[in-house]
Amino acid sequence: MSYSQAIAGPPKATFISQSNNEQNSSLDQTLQLILDKLNKQEQLFPKFEERLTRLEYSAKGAIPQQNKNGQGA
DSSP, X not given: OOHHHHHTXXXXXHHHHXXXXXXXXXXXXXXXXXXXXXXXXXXXXXXXXXXXXXXXXXXXXXXXOBOTTSOXX
């Protein structure tokens, strides 16, 4: 290896490879964050659905029934 080759730095292919590895690592981290949030939502969904169902059932009794004239009973 000549002096000019030694001080020129790493070959371009190595730089591109390192850059791709950094991008892949960043994408992997981003995807993992998204998956973690989706998993958390999936765990919370049954509780939310249960609360919503209870709210809907309790609201049915609170709605006044209308008679034939369109007025509340």
